[in-house]
Amino acid sequence: MTANVLVIGRKGQVATSLAEAARAAGLTLTTLGRPEIDLADASSIHTAIAGSTADVVVNAAAYTAVDKAESERELAFAINADGVKHLAEACAQTGRPLIHISTDYVFDGTAPGPYAEDDPVAPLGVYGASKLAGENFVRAACPAHVILRTAWVVSPFGHNFVKTMLRLAETRDELGVVDDQRGSPTYAPHLADAILGIVEQIADGRDSGKWGTYNAAGTGEATWCDVAREVFEQSARRGGPTAKVRPITTAEYPTPAQRPANSRLDCSRMAATFGISLPDWRQGIAECVQRLHAKDQAGTGDAAVAGGEA
Template sequence: MRIAVTGRHGQIAQALSVRAAGSTEQILLLARPEIDLTRPAELEATLIGLEPDAIVNAAAYTAVDQAETEPDLAAAINAEGAAAVARAAAKLGVPIVQLSTDYVFDGRGDRPYREDDPTGPLGVYGVSKLAGERAVAQAAPDHAILRTSWVYSPFGRNFVRTMLALARQRDEVRVVCDQVGAPTSALDIADGVIGVVHNLLAESARSDLRGVFHMTAAGTATWAEFAEASFALSRAAGGPSATVIPIPTTEYPTPARRPANSRLDTSLLATVHGIRLPHWRQSLQPCIERLLAQDADRP
Protein backbone atom coordinates (compact mmCIF):
# COMPACT_ATOMS: atom_id res chain seq x y z
CA MET A 1 0.00 0.00 0.00
CA ARG A 2 1.40 3.36 -1.07
CA ILE A 3 0.46 6.36 1.09
CA ALA A 4 1.44 9.83 -0.08
CA VAL A 5 2.07 12.11 2.90
CA THR A 6 2.46 15.87 2.60
CA GLY A 7 4.73 17.67 5.03
CA ARG A 8 7.94 15.63 5.06
CA HIS A 9 9.53 17.51 7.95
CA GLY A 10 6.50 17.64 10.26
CA GLN A 11 6.16 15.55 13.39
CA ILE A 12 3.31 13.37 12.11
CA ALA A 13 4.88 12.82 8.68
CA GLN A 14 8.14 11.69 10.27
CA ALA A 15 6.23 9.50 12.72
CA LEU A 16 4.38 7.85 9.83
CA SER A 17 7.70 7.05 8.18
CA VAL A 18 8.98 5.47 11.40
CA ARG A 19 5.84 3.44 12.03
CA ALA A 20 5.71 2.14 8.45
CA ALA A 21 9.33 0.98 8.44
CA GLY A 22 9.48 -2.75 7.81
CA SER A 23 5.73 -3.00 7.12
CA THR A 24 3.69 -3.37 3.95
CA GLU A 25 2.98 0.37 3.89
CA GLN A 26 5.16 2.49 1.67
CA ILE A 27 5.17 6.08 2.88
CA LEU A 28 5.92 8.68 0.21
CA LEU A 29 6.98 11.80 2.10
CA LEU A 30 6.48 14.99 0.12
CA ALA A 31 7.50 18.57 0.76
CA ARG A 32 9.16 21.43 -1.05
CA PRO A 33 10.46 21.39 -3.74
CA GLU A 34 8.41 18.35 -4.85
CA ILE A 35 5.18 19.94 -3.67
CA ASP A 36 4.17 23.39 -2.50
CA LEU A 37 0.75 23.91 -0.93
CA THR A 38 0.78 27.50 -2.18
CA ARG A 39 0.94 26.23 -5.80
CA PRO A 40 -2.24 24.13 -6.03
CA ALA A 41 -2.14 23.22 -9.72
CA GLU A 42 1.39 21.81 -9.52
CA LEU A 43 0.53 20.11 -6.24
CA GLU A 44 -2.42 18.30 -7.77
CA ALA A 45 -0.40 17.17 -10.77
CA THR A 46 2.43 15.80 -8.62
CA LEU A 47 0.09 13.83 -6.36
CA ILE A 48 -1.87 12.41 -9.27
CA GLY A 49 1.37 11.36 -10.96
CA LEU A 50 2.41 9.34 -7.91
CA GLU A 51 -0.77 7.21 -8.07
CA PRO A 52 -0.91 6.47 -4.32
CA ASP A 53 -3.52 4.24 -2.72
CA ALA A 54 -4.30 6.97 -0.17
CA ILE A 55 -3.21 10.48 0.73
CA VAL A 56 -2.51 11.95 4.17
CA ASN A 57 -2.36 15.73 4.33
CA ALA A 58 -0.10 16.38 7.30
CA ALA A 59 1.40 19.59 5.90
CA ALA A 60 0.22 22.78 7.55
CA TYR A 61 1.07 26.32 8.52
CA THR A 62 1.42 25.81 12.28
CA ALA A 63 2.99 29.06 13.51
CA VAL A 64 -0.03 29.96 15.63
CA ASP A 65 1.13 33.40 16.74
CA GLN A 66 2.77 34.36 13.46
CA ALA A 67 -0.46 33.51 11.64
CA GLU A 68 -2.04 36.59 13.21
CA THR A 69 0.15 38.73 10.94
CA GLU A 70 0.16 36.32 7.97
CA PRO A 71 -3.51 35.40 7.50
CA ASP A 72 -3.25 35.10 3.71
CA LEU A 73 -0.34 32.66 3.89
CA ALA A 74 -2.06 30.60 6.60
CA ALA A 75 -5.20 30.40 4.45
CA ALA A 76 -3.22 29.55 1.31
CA ILE A 77 -1.56 26.57 3.00
CA ASN A 78 -4.17 25.35 5.46
CA ALA A 79 -7.31 25.94 3.38
CA GLU A 80 -6.51 26.34 -0.31
CA GLY A 81 -3.59 23.89 -0.17
CA ALA A 82 -5.70 21.32 1.66
CA ALA A 83 -8.40 21.72 -0.99
CA ALA A 84 -5.86 21.01 -3.73
CA VAL A 85 -4.70 17.84 -1.97
CA ALA A 86 -8.33 16.73 -1.65
CA ARG A 87 -9.03 17.41 -5.32
CA ALA A 88 -6.10 15.21 -6.26
CA ALA A 89 -7.46 12.42 -4.04
CA ALA A 90 -10.89 12.76 -5.63
CA LYS A 91 -9.47 12.60 -9.15
CA LEU A 92 -7.47 9.52 -8.22
CA GLY A 93 -10.47 7.94 -6.50
CA VAL A 94 -8.51 7.34 -3.28
CA PRO A 95 -9.25 8.33 0.33
CA ILE A 96 -7.70 11.36 1.98
CA VAL A 97 -6.93 11.77 5.67
CA GLN A 98 -6.76 15.42 6.70
CA LEU A 99 -5.04 16.35 9.97
CA SER A 100 -6.74 19.12 11.90
CA THR A 101 -6.72 20.66 15.36
CA ASP A 102 -8.46 21.44 18.63
CA TYR A 103 -8.04 25.14 17.72
CA VAL A 104 -11.25 24.98 15.68
CA PHE A 105 -13.06 25.36 19.05
CA ASP A 106 -13.14 28.42 21.29
CA GLY A 107 -12.37 26.40 24.43
CA ARG A 108 -15.17 27.88 26.50
CA GLY A 109 -16.99 24.56 26.97
CA ASP A 110 -16.91 22.66 30.26
CA ARG A 111 -16.61 19.14 28.80
CA PRO A 112 -14.61 17.42 26.04
CA TYR A 113 -15.74 18.62 22.62
CA ARG A 114 -17.62 16.25 20.34
CA GLU A 115 -17.34 16.30 16.57
CA ASP A 116 -20.78 17.88 16.15
CA ASP A 117 -20.24 20.68 18.67
CA PRO A 118 -20.29 24.23 17.26
CA THR A 119 -16.88 25.46 16.18
CA GLY A 120 -15.56 28.92 16.95
CA PRO A 121 -11.82 29.40 16.43
CA LEU A 122 -10.19 32.20 18.40
CA GLY A 123 -7.43 33.06 15.93
CA VAL A 124 -6.24 33.01 12.35
CA TYR A 125 -4.64 29.57 12.63
CA GLY A 126 -7.87 27.95 13.83
CA VAL A 127 -9.90 29.78 11.20
CA SER A 128 -7.58 28.54 8.45
CA LYS A 129 -7.66 24.94 9.68
CA LEU A 130 -11.45 24.97 9.92
CA ALA A 131 -11.63 26.31 6.37
CA GLY A 132 -9.34 23.47 5.35
CA GLU A 133 -11.66 20.91 6.94
CA ARG A 134 -14.60 22.28 4.99
CA ALA A 135 -12.66 22.47 1.74
CA VAL A 136 -11.52 18.86 2.04
CA ALA A 137 -15.03 17.63 2.83
CA GLN A 138 -16.42 19.48 -0.19
CA ALA A 139 -13.72 18.38 -2.64
CA ALA A 140 -13.38 14.70 -1.64
CA PRO A 141 -16.32 12.68 -0.28
CA ASP A 142 -13.93 9.82 0.61
CA HIS A 143 -12.29 11.62 3.53
CA ALA A 144 -11.54 11.33 7.23
CA ILE A 145 -10.70 14.56 9.05
CA LEU A 146 -8.79 13.86 12.27
CA ARG A 147 -8.61 16.59 14.90
CA THR A 148 -5.78 16.18 17.35
CA SER A 149 -4.09 18.31 20.02
CA TRP A 150 -0.84 19.18 21.81
CA VAL A 151 1.35 17.05 19.54
CA TYR A 152 4.79 16.03 20.80
CA SER A 153 7.44 13.62 19.53
CA PRO A 154 11.19 13.02 19.25
CA PHE A 155 11.05 14.96 15.96
CA GLY A 156 11.08 18.67 15.24
CA ARG A 157 10.04 21.50 17.54
CA ASN A 158 7.47 20.77 20.23
CA PHE A 159 6.65 21.45 23.87
CA VAL A 160 8.62 18.55 25.33
CA ARG A 161 11.81 19.41 23.46
CA THR A 162 11.40 23.07 24.48
CA MET A 163 10.97 22.16 28.14
CA LEU A 164 14.11 20.00 28.16
CA ALA A 165 16.06 22.80 26.49
CA LEU A 166 14.85 25.30 29.09
CA ALA A 167 15.77 22.93 31.92
CA ARG A 168 19.36 22.99 30.71
CA GLN A 169 19.41 26.77 31.08
CA ARG A 170 17.46 27.51 34.26
CA ASP A 171 16.26 26.02 37.53
CA GLU A 172 12.67 27.27 37.27
CA VAL A 173 10.25 27.39 34.35
CA ARG A 174 6.98 29.33 34.34
CA VAL A 175 4.23 27.34 32.59
CA VAL A 176 0.54 28.07 32.02
CA CYS A 177 -1.75 26.12 34.36
CA ASP A 178 -5.27 27.15 33.23
CA GLN A 179 -5.36 25.56 29.78
CA VAL A 180 -6.24 21.86 29.64
CA GLY A 181 -5.93 19.33 26.84
CA ALA A 182 -4.52 15.95 25.86
CA PRO A 183 -0.79 15.80 25.09
CA THR A 184 -0.64 13.43 22.13
CA SER A 185 2.35 11.55 20.74
CA ALA A 186 2.88 11.93 17.00
CA LEU A 187 3.88 8.26 16.90
CA ASP A 188 0.51 7.28 18.37
CA ILE A 189 -1.22 9.56 15.87
CA ALA A 190 0.70 7.80 13.09
CA ASP A 191 -0.58 4.42 14.30
CA GLY A 192 -4.11 5.81 14.34
CA VAL A 193 -3.79 7.36 10.88
CA ILE A 194 -2.57 4.10 9.38
CA GLY A 195 -5.50 2.30 11.02
CA VAL A 196 -7.97 4.81 9.58
CA VAL A 197 -6.43 4.47 6.09
CA HIS A 198 -6.74 0.69 6.27
CA ASN A 199 -10.40 1.01 7.25
CA LEU A 200 -11.18 3.46 4.46
CA LEU A 201 -9.57 1.22 1.87
CA ALA A 202 -11.05 -2.02 3.20
CA GLU A 203 -14.64 -0.78 3.51
CA SER A 204 -15.24 1.78 0.80
CA ALA A 205 -19.03 1.49 1.10
CA ARG A 206 -19.23 2.45 4.78
CA SER A 207 -20.20 6.10 4.99
CA ASP A 208 -19.79 6.15 8.78
CA LEU A 209 -16.03 5.71 8.36
CA ARG A 210 -15.97 9.06 6.58
CA GLY A 211 -16.28 12.47 8.19
CA VAL A 212 -14.77 14.25 11.19
CA PHE A 213 -13.21 12.37 14.11
CA HIS A 214 -11.29 13.38 17.22
CA MET A 215 -7.97 11.58 17.73
CA THR A 216 -6.07 12.43 20.90
CA ALA A 217 -4.35 10.51 23.66
CA ALA A 218 -6.26 9.27 26.65
CA GLY A 219 -6.06 11.43 29.74
CA THR A 220 -5.77 15.18 30.13
CA ALA A 221 -3.34 17.68 31.64
CA THR A 222 -2.59 21.35 31.92
CA TRP A 223 0.57 22.64 30.26
CA ALA A 224 2.11 22.93 33.73
CA GLU A 225 1.28 19.29 34.53
CA PHE A 226 2.68 18.23 31.15
CA ALA A 227 5.92 20.05 31.94
CA GLU A 228 6.14 18.52 35.42
CA ALA A 229 5.68 15.01 34.01
CA SER A 230 8.34 15.66 31.37
CA PHE A 231 10.85 16.88 33.96
CA ALA A 232 10.13 13.96 36.30
CA LEU A 233 10.80 11.41 33.55
CA SER A 234 13.89 13.27 32.38
CA ARG A 235 15.26 13.49 35.91
CA ALA A 236 14.68 9.75 36.45
CA ALA A 237 16.65 9.04 33.27
CA GLY A 238 19.53 11.30 34.26
CA GLY A 239 18.45 14.20 32.09
CA PRO A 240 17.79 17.88 32.81
CA SER A 241 14.99 18.97 35.12
CA ALA A 242 13.52 22.18 36.49
CA THR A 243 10.90 23.33 38.96
CA VAL A 244 7.62 24.30 37.33
CA ILE A 245 6.05 27.58 38.46
CA PRO A 246 2.35 27.41 37.46
CA ILE A 247 1.03 30.70 36.05
CA PRO A 248 -2.31 31.82 34.57
CA THR A 249 -2.63 32.58 30.88
CA THR A 250 -2.87 36.27 31.71
CA GLU A 251 0.77 36.17 32.81
CA TYR A 252 1.89 34.69 29.49
CA PRO A 253 0.29 36.87 26.80
CA THR A 254 0.63 35.75 23.19
CA PRO A 255 -0.52 37.33 19.89
CA ALA A 256 -3.01 34.49 19.34
CA ARG A 257 -5.50 33.40 21.98
CA ARG A 258 -5.46 29.71 22.95
CA PRO A 259 -8.52 27.63 23.90
CA ALA A 260 -8.73 27.18 27.67
CA ASN A 261 -10.40 23.80 27.12
CA SER A 262 -8.79 21.71 24.38
CA ARG A 263 -10.23 18.39 25.51
CA LEU A 264 -11.69 16.35 22.64
CA ASP A 265 -14.14 13.46 23.00
CA THR A 266 -12.63 10.51 21.11
CA SER A 267 -15.47 8.02 21.60
CA LEU A 268 -16.69 8.28 17.99
CA LEU A 269 -13.30 7.24 16.63
CA ALA A 270 -13.26 4.28 19.02
CA THR A 271 -16.80 3.22 18.14
CA VAL A 272 -16.59 3.61 14.37
CA HIS A 273 -12.92 2.93 13.56
CA GLY A 274 -12.03 0.80 16.59
CA ILE A 275 -9.08 3.08 17.38
CA ARG A 276 -8.05 4.37 20.81
CA LEU A 277 -4.72 6.05 21.47
CA PRO A 278 -2.76 5.23 24.65
CA HIS A 279 -2.65 7.49 27.70
CA TRP A 280 -0.31 10.42 27.18
CA ARG A 281 1.82 9.50 30.20
CA GLN A 282 2.44 6.04 28.76
CA SER A 283 3.78 7.47 25.51
CA LEU A 284 5.73 10.34 27.08
CA GLN A 285 8.43 8.17 28.66
CA PRO A 286 9.81 6.64 25.42
CA CYS A 287 9.74 10.09 23.84
CA ILE A 288 11.80 11.57 26.69
CA GLU A 289 14.26 8.67 26.53
CA ARG A 290 14.68 9.10 22.78
CA LEU A 291 15.21 12.86 23.07
CA LEU A 292 17.85 12.34 25.77
CA ALA A 293 19.58 9.71 23.64
CA GLN A 294 19.64 12.10 20.69
CA ASP A 295 21.24 14.77 22.86
CA ALA A 296 23.83 12.29 24.14
CA ASP A 297 24.80 11.38 20.57
CA ARG A 298 25.49 14.99 19.61
CA PRO A 299 29.19 15.93 19.56
Protein backbone atom coordinates in the same frame (compact mmCIF):
# COMPACT_ATOMS: atom_id res chain seq x y z
CA MET B 1 -5.43 -5.06 1.41
CA THR B 2 -2.10 -3.45 2.27
CA ALA B 3 -2.35 0.17 1.25
CA ASN B 4 0.17 2.25 -0.64
CA VAL B 5 0.17 5.57 1.22
CA LEU B 6 1.19 9.04 0.09
CA VAL B 7 1.86 11.51 2.92
CA ILE B 8 1.81 15.21 2.11
CA GLY B 9 4.51 16.67 4.33
CA ARG B 10 8.02 15.42 4.97
CA LYS B 11 9.67 17.10 7.96
CA GLY B 12 6.84 17.71 10.43
CA GLN B 13 6.17 15.69 13.55
CA VAL B 14 3.30 13.65 12.13
CA ALA B 15 4.86 13.05 8.71
CA THR B 16 8.15 11.93 10.27
CA SER B 17 6.28 9.66 12.69
CA LEU B 18 4.24 8.15 9.85
CA ALA B 19 7.36 7.36 7.85
CA GLU B 20 8.93 5.70 10.88
CA ALA B 21 5.79 3.70 11.72
CA ALA B 22 5.42 2.52 8.12
CA ARG B 23 9.01 1.27 8.03
CA ALA B 24 8.46 -0.67 11.24
CA ALA B 25 5.26 -2.20 9.85
CA GLY B 26 6.68 -2.95 6.41
CA LEU B 27 4.13 -0.69 4.68
CA THR B 28 4.68 1.20 1.46
CA LEU B 29 4.61 4.90 2.32
CA THR B 30 6.03 7.91 0.53
CA THR B 31 6.41 11.37 2.05
CA LEU B 32 6.25 14.29 -0.33
CA GLY B 33 7.17 17.88 0.50
CA ARG B 34 8.56 20.99 -1.08
CA PRO B 35 9.59 21.54 -3.81
CA GLU B 36 7.77 18.53 -5.29
CA ILE B 37 4.50 19.61 -3.70
CA ASP B 38 3.68 22.95 -2.11
CA LEU B 39 0.24 23.58 -0.62
CA ALA B 40 0.61 27.22 -1.65
CA ASP B 41 0.99 26.14 -5.31
CA ALA B 42 -2.15 24.61 -6.81
CA SER B 43 -0.45 23.26 -9.93
CA SER B 44 2.14 21.34 -7.91
CA ILE B 45 -0.67 19.71 -5.91
CA HIS B 46 -2.61 18.46 -8.91
CA THR B 47 0.56 17.31 -10.67
CA ALA B 48 1.78 15.37 -7.63
CA ILE B 49 -1.53 13.64 -6.95
CA ALA B 50 -2.14 12.81 -10.60
CA GLY B 51 1.32 11.23 -10.85
CA SER B 52 1.04 9.19 -7.66
CA THR B 53 0.30 5.47 -7.45
CA ALA B 54 -0.93 5.72 -3.85
CA ASP B 55 -4.18 4.17 -2.68
CA VAL B 56 -4.69 6.70 0.13
CA VAL B 57 -3.44 10.26 0.69
CA VAL B 58 -2.68 11.58 4.17
CA ASN B 59 -2.30 15.35 4.53
CA ALA B 60 0.13 16.03 7.37
CA ALA B 61 1.33 19.36 5.96
CA ALA B 62 0.13 22.69 7.32
CA TYR B 63 1.04 26.21 8.32
CA THR B 64 1.38 25.71 12.10
CA ALA B 65 2.97 28.93 13.40
CA VAL B 66 0.01 29.84 15.60
CA ASP B 67 1.25 33.25 16.75
CA LYS B 68 2.87 34.24 13.46
CA ALA B 69 -0.39 33.48 11.67
CA GLU B 70 -1.94 36.54 13.29
CA SER B 71 0.30 38.70 11.07
CA GLU B 72 0.48 36.26 8.14
CA ARG B 73 -3.21 35.59 7.58
CA GLU B 74 -2.94 35.41 3.79
CA LEU B 75 -0.18 32.79 3.90
CA ALA B 76 -1.92 30.72 6.58
CA PHE B 77 -5.11 30.58 4.52
CA ALA B 78 -3.20 29.92 1.28
CA ILE B 79 -1.73 26.75 2.82
CA ASN B 80 -4.34 25.57 5.33
CA ALA B 81 -7.45 26.45 3.34
CA ASP B 82 -6.83 27.04 -0.37
CA GLY B 83 -4.07 24.43 -0.61
CA VAL B 84 -6.23 21.86 1.16
CA LYS B 85 -9.09 22.68 -1.23
CA HIS B 86 -6.91 21.87 -4.24
CA LEU B 87 -5.62 18.71 -2.53
CA ALA B 88 -9.15 17.51 -1.78
CA GLU B 89 -10.22 18.23 -5.37
CA ALA B 90 -7.22 16.33 -6.73
CA CYS B 91 -7.96 13.35 -4.50
CA ALA B 92 -11.60 13.32 -5.58
CA GLN B 93 -10.69 13.58 -9.25
CA THR B 94 -8.33 10.60 -8.99
CA GLY B 95 -10.59 8.52 -6.75
CA ARG B 96 -8.34 8.50 -3.70
CA PRO B 97 -9.53 8.74 -0.07
CA LEU B 98 -8.02 11.64 1.86
CA ILE B 99 -7.10 11.59 5.54
CA HIS B 100 -6.65 15.18 6.65
CA ILE B 101 -5.09 16.24 9.97
CA SER B 102 -6.83 19.13 11.71
CA THR B 103 -6.75 20.70 15.15
CA ASP B 104 -8.44 21.43 18.46
CA TYR B 105 -8.02 25.13 17.62
CA VAL B 106 -11.27 25.03 15.62
CA PHE B 107 -12.98 25.29 19.05
CA ASP B 108 -13.04 28.35 21.31
CA GLY B 109 -12.34 26.45 24.52
CA THR B 110 -15.44 27.55 26.42
CA ALA B 111 -17.15 24.13 26.65
CA PRO B 112 -17.42 22.67 30.17
CA GLY B 113 -16.10 19.27 29.12
CA PRO B 114 -14.20 17.53 26.30
CA TYR B 115 -15.25 18.50 22.80
CA ALA B 116 -17.13 16.04 20.60
CA GLU B 117 -16.87 16.24 16.83
CA ASP B 118 -20.29 17.83 16.37
CA ASP B 119 -19.87 20.58 18.97
CA PRO B 120 -20.04 24.14 17.64
CA VAL B 121 -16.81 25.45 16.15
CA ALA B 122 -15.60 28.99 16.84
CA PRO B 123 -11.85 29.47 16.30
CA LEU B 124 -10.19 32.20 18.33
CA GLY B 125 -7.41 33.07 15.90
CA VAL B 126 -6.19 32.98 12.31
CA TYR B 127 -4.59 29.54 12.58
CA GLY B 128 -7.77 27.89 13.84
CA ALA B 129 -9.88 29.75 11.29
CA SER B 130 -7.61 28.66 8.43
CA LYS B 131 -7.72 25.03 9.58
CA LEU B 132 -11.50 25.14 9.88
CA ALA B 133 -11.75 26.51 6.35
CA GLY B 134 -9.58 23.61 5.19
CA GLU B 135 -11.87 21.11 6.90
CA ASN B 136 -14.87 22.60 5.14
CA PHE B 137 -13.16 22.40 1.75
CA VAL B 138 -12.35 18.72 2.35
CA ARG B 139 -15.99 17.96 3.19
CA ALA B 140 -17.23 19.81 0.12
CA ALA B 141 -14.72 18.53 -2.43
CA CYS B 142 -13.83 14.97 -1.41
CA PRO B 143 -16.66 12.74 -0.11
CA ALA B 144 -14.20 9.90 0.66
CA HIS B 145 -12.46 11.64 3.55
CA VAL B 146 -11.49 11.22 7.17
CA ILE B 147 -10.72 14.41 9.08
CA LEU B 148 -8.74 13.81 12.28
CA ARG B 149 -8.66 16.60 14.85
CA THR B 150 -5.73 16.27 17.19
CA ALA B 151 -4.19 18.41 19.96
CA TRP B 152 -0.99 19.34 21.76
CA VAL B 153 1.30 17.24 19.57
CA VAL B 154 4.77 16.32 20.87
CA SER B 155 7.45 13.95 19.60
CA PRO B 156 11.20 13.42 19.32
CA PHE B 157 11.02 15.36 16.03
CA GLY B 158 10.71 19.01 15.05
CA HIS B 159 9.74 21.82 17.42
CA ASN B 160 7.44 21.07 20.34
CA PHE B 161 6.74 21.65 24.03
CA VAL B 162 8.75 18.71 25.37
CA LYS B 163 11.89 19.78 23.55
CA THR B 164 11.43 23.36 24.67
CA MET B 165 11.07 22.38 28.32
CA LEU B 166 14.23 20.26 28.21
CA ARG B 167 16.16 23.00 26.44
CA LEU B 168 15.12 25.67 28.95
CA ALA B 169 15.96 23.39 31.87
CA GLU B 170 19.55 23.31 30.68
CA THR B 171 20.01 26.89 31.88
CA ARG B 172 17.14 27.60 34.30
CA ASP B 173 16.29 26.20 37.72
CA GLU B 174 12.64 27.27 37.60
CA LEU B 175 10.14 27.70 34.78
CA GLY B 176 6.74 29.39 34.79
CA VAL B 177 4.29 27.22 32.83
CA VAL B 178 0.64 27.94 32.02
CA ASP B 179 -1.75 26.02 34.28
CA ASP B 180 -5.16 27.30 33.16
CA GLN B 181 -5.26 25.73 29.68
CA ARG B 182 -6.35 22.09 29.70
CA GLY B 183 -6.04 19.70 26.79
CA SER B 184 -5.32 16.23 25.42
CA PRO B 185 -1.55 15.85 24.88
CA THR B 186 -0.79 13.67 21.87
CA TYR B 187 2.41 11.76 21.09
CA ALA B 188 2.93 11.91 17.32
CA PRO B 189 4.14 8.28 16.96
CA HIS B 190 0.94 7.13 18.72
CA LEU B 191 -1.10 9.28 16.34
CA ALA B 192 0.82 7.84 13.38
CA ASP B 193 -0.06 4.30 14.46
CA ALA B 194 -3.72 5.31 14.67
CA ILE B 195 -3.62 6.91 11.22
CA LEU B 196 -2.11 3.81 9.64
CA GLY B 197 -4.74 1.69 11.37
CA ILE B 198 -7.43 3.86 9.80
CA VAL B 199 -5.69 3.72 6.43
CA GLU B 200 -5.90 -0.07 6.43
CA GLN B 201 -9.63 0.06 7.16
CA ILE B 202 -10.60 2.60 4.51
CA ALA B 203 -8.03 1.85 1.79
CA ASP B 204 -10.39 -0.09 -0.46
CA GLY B 205 -12.96 2.71 -0.31
CA ARG B 206 -15.90 0.37 0.13
CA ASP B 207 -16.86 1.27 3.71
CA SER B 208 -18.38 4.70 3.16
CA GLY B 209 -19.94 4.57 6.63
CA LYS B 210 -16.57 5.48 8.10
CA TRP B 211 -16.10 8.75 6.22
CA GLY B 212 -16.33 11.86 8.39
CA THR B 213 -14.70 13.80 11.21
CA TYR B 214 -13.04 12.25 14.25
CA ASN B 215 -11.10 13.40 17.28
CA ALA B 216 -7.73 11.67 17.59
CA ALA B 217 -5.71 12.64 20.67
CA GLY B 218 -3.91 11.09 23.60
CA THR B 219 -6.06 9.53 26.32
CA GLY B 220 -6.49 11.60 29.47
CA GLU B 221 -6.13 15.31 30.05
CA ALA B 222 -3.60 17.76 31.47
CA THR B 223 -2.58 21.38 31.72
CA TRP B 224 0.70 22.56 30.23
CA CYS B 225 1.98 22.71 33.79
CA ASP B 226 1.09 19.03 34.26
CA VAL B 227 2.91 18.12 31.06
CA ALA B 228 6.03 20.05 32.08
CA ARG B 229 6.14 18.28 35.44
CA GLU B 230 5.79 14.91 33.75
CA VAL B 231 8.59 15.80 31.33
CA PHE B 232 10.93 16.67 34.16
CA GLU B 233 9.97 13.64 36.21
CA GLN B 234 10.79 11.39 33.26
CA SER B 235 13.97 13.33 32.53
CA ALA B 236 15.14 13.12 36.15
CA ARG B 237 14.76 9.33 36.08
CA ARG B 238 17.24 9.25 33.22
CA GLY B 239 19.69 11.79 34.60
CA GLY B 240 18.56 14.48 32.20
CA PRO B 241 17.82 18.19 32.73
CA THR B 242 15.13 19.15 35.23
CA ALA B 243 13.62 22.33 36.62
CA LYS B 244 11.07 23.37 39.19
CA VAL B 245 7.72 24.18 37.57
CA ARG B 246 5.83 27.26 38.77
CA PRO B 247 2.15 27.45 37.72
CA ILE B 248 1.20 30.67 35.96
CA THR B 249 -1.93 31.96 34.24
CA THR B 250 -2.45 32.59 30.55
CA ALA B 251 -2.58 36.30 31.37
CA GLU B 252 0.96 36.06 32.75
CA TYR B 253 2.22 34.60 29.45
CA PRO B 254 0.64 36.78 26.75
CA THR B 255 0.92 35.64 23.12
CA PRO B 256 -0.22 37.23 19.83
CA ALA B 257 -2.77 34.45 19.31
CA GLN B 258 -5.37 33.54 21.91
CA ARG B 259 -5.37 29.86 22.92
CA PRO B 260 -8.45 27.85 23.90
CA ALA B 261 -8.65 27.36 27.67
CA ASN B 262 -10.18 23.94 27.00
CA SER B 263 -8.64 21.79 24.27
CA ARG B 264 -9.83 18.43 25.58
CA LEU B 265 -11.10 16.11 22.85
CA ASP B 266 -13.59 13.27 23.25
CA CYS B 267 -12.22 10.47 21.07
CA SER B 268 -14.99 7.93 21.66
CA ARG B 269 -16.28 8.18 18.06
CA MET B 270 -12.94 7.00 16.64
CA ALA B 271 -12.85 4.14 19.16
CA ALA B 272 -16.41 3.07 18.29
CA THR B 273 -15.96 3.33 14.52
CA PHE B 274 -12.40 2.09 13.98
CA GLY B 275 -11.67 0.30 17.26
CA ILE B 276 -8.68 2.60 17.74
CA SER B 277 -7.71 4.62 20.83
CA LEU B 278 -4.43 6.38 21.52
CA PRO B 279 -2.49 5.47 24.69
CA ASP B 280 -2.46 7.66 27.79
CA TRP B 281 -0.62 10.93 27.26
CA ARG B 282 1.84 10.11 30.07
CA GLN B 283 3.02 7.06 28.16
CA GLY B 284 3.72 9.29 25.19
CA ILE B 285 5.71 11.75 27.30
CA ALA B 286 7.75 8.92 28.81
CA GLU B 287 8.57 7.49 25.38
CA CYS B 288 9.38 10.93 24.00
CA VAL B 289 11.76 11.83 26.83
CA GLN B 290 13.40 8.40 26.64
CA ARG B 291 14.12 8.79 22.94
CA LEU B 292 15.40 12.34 23.31
CA HIS B 293 17.64 11.30 26.19
CA ALA B 294 19.02 8.39 24.16
CA LYS B 295 19.76 10.70 21.24
CA ASP B 296 21.46 13.17 23.55
CA GLN B 297 23.62 10.45 25.05
CA ALA B 298 24.58 9.34 21.57
CA GLY B 299 25.52 12.93 20.68
CA THR B 300 23.29 13.19 17.65
CA GLY B 301 23.08 16.93 17.43
CA ASP B 302 19.56 18.37 17.16
CA ALA B 303 18.50 15.64 19.51
CA ALA B 304 17.47 16.27 23.05
CA VAL B 305 17.10 20.00 23.39
CA ALA B 306 16.40 21.48 20.00
CA GLY B 307 14.34 24.64 20.13
CA GLY B 308 10.65 25.06 19.65
CA GLU B 309 7.58 26.95 20.74
CA ALA B 310 6.17 26.16 24.16
